[in-house]
Amino acid sequence: MPAVIQSFIKHESAGGILLIFAMLLAMLMANTFLDQSYMAVLQLPVEVRVGELQLAKPLLLWINDGLMAVFFFLVGLEVKREVLTGQLSQPSQIVLPGVAAIGGMVVPALVFTYFNAGDETAMRGWAIPTATDIAFALGVLSLLGSRVPVSLKLFLMTLAIIDDLGAIIIIALFYTVDLSVESLIIATVSMITLILMNRLGVVRIAAYILVGVVLWISVLKSGVHATLAGVVLAFAIPMRDKKQPGYSPLETLEHALHPWVVFMILPVFAFANAGVSLEGLSIEKLAEPVPMGIMMGLFFGKQIGVFVFSAVAILLGWSQKPEGSTWLSIYAVSILTGIGFTMSLFIDSLAYEGMEALFESADKLAILIGSFASAILGYLLLWMGAKKDKA
Numbered sequence: 001m002p003a004v005i006q007s008f009i010k011h012e013s014a015g016g017i018l019l020i021f022a023m024l025l026a027m028l029m030a031n032t033f034l035d036q037s038y039m040a041v042l043q044l045p046v047e048v049r050v051g052e053l054q055l056a057k058p059l060l061l062w063i064n065d066g067l068m069a070v071f072f073f074l075v076g077l078e079v080k081r082e083v084l085t086g087q088l089s090q091p092s093q094i095v096l097p098g099v100a101a102i103g104g105m106v107v108p109a110l111v112f113t114y115f116n117a118g119d120e121t122a123m124r125g126w127a128i129p130t131a132t133d134i135a136f137a138l139g140v141l142s143l144l145g146s147r148v149p150v151s152l153k154l155f156l157m158t159l160a161i162i163d164d165l166g167a168i169i170i171i172a173l174f175y176t177v178d179l180s181v182e183s184l185i186i187a188t189v190s191m192i193t194l195i196l197m198n199r200l201g202v203v204r205i206a207a208y209i210l211v212g213v214v215l216w217i218s219v220l221k222s223g224v225h226a227t228l229a230g231v232v233l234a235f236a237i238p239m240r241d242k243k244q245p246g247y248s249p250l251e252t253l254e255h256a257l258h259p260w261v262v263f264m265i266l267p268v269f270a271f272a273n274a275g276v277s278l279e280g281l282s283i284e285k286l287a288e289p290v291p292m293g294i295m296m297g298l299f300f301g302k303q304i305g306v307f308v309f310s311a312v313a314i315l316l317g318w319s320q321k322p323e324g325s326t327w328l329s330i331y332a333v334s335i336l337t338g339i340g341f342t343m344s345l346f347i348d349s350l351a352y353e354g355m356e357a358l359f360e361s362a363d364k365l366a367i368l369i370g371s372f373a374s375a376i377l378g379y380l381l382l383w384m385g386a387k388k389d390k391a
Contacts, residue, residue, distance in 0.1 A: 017139050019342065022267040023274040023368070030275035038275055055217070063272045064349055067265045069216055069230040074261045075164045076234025077254040082161060084239050096310060096319035097158040103309025104159070104337050105130040105166050108301030112293035122290050125351040125363065127170045129297025129370065131343030134160035135266055137336045140375050141382070148382060149329070151322035156333050159306070167343060171225050175350040183222035187229075190215035194236035203241045203249050208233065225350065266342055273345045276361045276368065290359055291366035294344070298370030302338035307331050332381035338374030340367055 029038040047056040057065070108129035116122040137156060141148050193211050202208070212233035220226040241247045285291070310330060313319045321330065344367045352363060 018263060018267050019133070019136050019139070019270050022270040023341075026271045026273075026275035030277045031279070035277065042272055042275075055220070060272055063269055064346065065220060065226045066216075068269060068346060069227045070257070071230070071261050071265050071269070072168065072227040073212075073230030073234050074254065074257050075161075075168070076231040077237060077250055077257070079161060079165055080235055080237070080239065081250060081254065082158070092319070093158070094162075096313055096322070097155055098162055099313040099318070100155075100306045100310045100334070100337075101159050101162040101166060103305035103307075104132065104163060104302050104334075105305070107305030107308075108297035111297040111301035115289040115293035115296065119289065121355070121358070122293075125290060125294065125348060127167075127174065128294050128344050128347050128351060128363070128367065129301055129338075129340060130163075130170070131167055131340045131347055132160045132163045132302070132337045133339050133341035133343050133371070134164070135262060136339045136341045136371070136375065140336055140339070140379050141333075143379065149322060149324035152325050152329055152333055155322045155325075155330075156336065159337065163337070164343070167347065168228065168231050171347070171350065172228055175225055175347075180222045183218045184224075186218035187215055187222055187224075190218060191232055191236075194233065198236050198238055201238070201242060203238055203243075203247075205237070205249055205253055208237055269346070270342050273342075273349060274364070274368065276364045278361075278365070281360060281362060281365060285360060285362045286366060286369075288359070288362065291362040294348075294363060294366040295370040295373075298338040298340050298344065298367070299373050302340075302374065303331070303335040306337050307334035310334065326385060328385045329382060332378050332385060335374050335378035335381065338378075339371045341371045344371070 026038070029035065042058065042060040044059040045056065046059050046062050047054065049055075109126050112126050112129055113123070116126070134157065137160065138153065141153055141156065190211055194208065194215070197207060197211070212229065215233060216226055216229040219229040237250045237253060239248055239250045241249060286295075307330065311327075314321055321327075345364060348363055348367060352358065
């Protein structure tokens, strides 16, 4: 296995375990005497002013709009590298995870729609159960070590990358608010500048970051979600330096950012968004259409979509089963894709922004329940399959 993929899996696996601790800490603080302190920190006003340009947001939104833009920047770098030189560069390697990813987005959305059709407000959350948290999912796989074939880890990793790309498109198309023409013009100029820099062979990372900051601020002010600026910037970073054949600005930046994103940004995001207060919540509240659509979409929709679409692709001869895998192990990995966690929480924050009191945190709790149910069942099936093979 290429060293870059080994490093990716190693970091993501360890990061998934750290995410669990961040979530548990947030839940602990939100449901004890520390709840007021927890909320006070998240609502802490943070302001940056340069002349007449002012960015004033509570800390929670700086995390969701700022730190997550860095996360999507890393996703963009990974997608570009995979398309140019990695798992996504050869059509034969894309077919199975690509088809599986489509099933893993379509079926959960249909499940959510089944519960919420006709309610325009509720339907804003249709994309919540379509997401997969790659760090958490690979973290579960890592608990089984070498008993899980490397081919299955690559299948899950590639599927999750395509899933992230789908999330980027969904955010761009469906979670854009009122647009500011002036800010969009500045953003467009910034994008053109980045493209020209790439075409002219500029390889200094600092130059791209400087223009990227301008792009992020303009996108933030435009009404389009600021995380998309990270993806645009990533696609502009050059893969190779023509003057130094052995140097890759993209891979250098990716390797430098990866530990920060996995071990700091995602855990901070999880801590800030997973603190669900259980006060006042009841079974009846969780049984309402939105929480049910999220839980059923993550737990049943994801596994059905990924497994059925994968099976169709294999049985029709479009692709082959991952080497060393069984139908049981493929099904178990399909269940693990129902771990939405950070990505689902992020889309939830976009879908129901300003409506936090509407569901009394039942929507977020539904994400956690669906994700943990998927993690536990997926792990148990993989463990049973590995034990059976060993016997």
